Amino acid sequence: MFSKTDIKNLLENPRLAAPVASLYVNTDRGSPEGERYIASFRHVVHKADRALRRRPDAEAAIAQDRMTQALPELLAFLDQEVKPVPVIRGVALFVSLRAPNPRDPRTPPFTAFTLPRPLRNQAWVENRPSIRPLLFLLDQYERVGVIVADRNHARIFTLFLGEIEEIRRRTADTPRRHHQGGWKQMLFQRDIDGHIKAHVRATVREAVNLFGRDHLKRIVLGGGDETLGLLKTELPLRLHSLIAGTFLAEPHASDTELATAALALAHGAEIREEQQRVQELVDHLAHRPSFVRGPHHPEAVSGIRETLRALSERRVRRLLIGRGIRMPGSVCDNCSALCTETRGRCPYCSFSLRLVLDILEHAVERAQEQSADVEFVTDNASLTAVGGVGAFLRF
Ligand SMILES: [Zn+2]
Secondary structure, eight states: OOOHHHHHHHHHOTTSOSSEEEEEEEOOTTSHHHHTHHHHHHHHHHHHHHHHHTSOSHHHHHHHHHHHHHHHHHHHHIIIIITTOTTOOEEEEEEEOOOOBTTBOOOOOEEEEEESSOOOOEEEEESSOOOHHHHHHHHHSOOEEEEEEOSSEEEEEEEETTEEEEEEEEEOOOOOOOOOOSHHHHHHHHHHHHHHHHHHHHHHHHHHHHHTTSOOSEEEEEEOTTTHHHHHHHSOGGGGGGEEEEEEOOTTOOHHHHHHHHHHHHHHHHHHHHHHHHHHHHHHHTTOOSSOOOTTOOSEEESHHHHHHHHHTTOEEEEEEETTOOOOEEEOTTTOOEESOSSSBOTTTOOBOEEESOHHHHHHHHHHHTTOEEEEEOSOHHHHHTTSEEEEEOO
């Protein structure tokens, strides 16, 4: 399973010398596009090739040759690593297209991620790996802990990228209830309640143990009338803020059904969080900060131009970006400034600017380098109204 650390390592991988082709292929064999994933892969390679043709320099010609050289190994990877594993629904390949060292003319080095989520077929050739789709997946499918318990059984699992990572099961031998009167019966009912409570307590303890190992973003609780309230009270208070929701679970629901219910609640919480962050941004922009700061330190900016400037100056704490937004811009290869201009010279160092087709891909990378959070926002009119992107600043 890949994580933000893998993305960081990818960006710093010395074997992936520029230029780097980033190839994203949908291999979801439940979809028509993913079923023909070899054709999709070839299409993506063709796209990378076309991007190189637009750059008529010597380096681009070499890179095209290197792409052709890399093909057999990439196809072998798809055949050996992806074909036998139907749960791999997306593949990200990063290939260094640098000219070979004459003493070491092997095929171009590449790095691959296999993912349980489908990806859109796409390709870039840039100086660095293009990581936006990977960060998007991590943002949308962060790790969720799920605890489901009825009076006799419990299932505890973690979901990462929407898939069950690890599952644990517990069984208790809670006695059946009888509907008769009398004081003996009352004692018996109390005994049953005690059994259920002990079962839920042990379940939560085991869950906390399992969840403690990984960084969890949310927790979802499922159960019946007898257990749902107990699950909540037994969960340590420090974890309550992570609860994304609770649901009534059928005792015989399959693992997949439980995972689907939990994911829907986690997704709802993600959307609410996005809306909240956008609202916070809009409030800051309207000069209504939640705490007092000097008048000359804006805490947030919006719009592509201001956001790129803040990223170039390494001031961003959190980047908000509309999910599908793309626009051309330019990068300064001398001081690494990001600009909205598509021609001319760098406003910081006067070096000539290099045109890029999607400046937001670079914005996301730059945010990652600054250890800023990147929040992808889905269909939010308020964010669109302030320019589709924005950022909270460190200073
Ligand atoms: Zn510059």
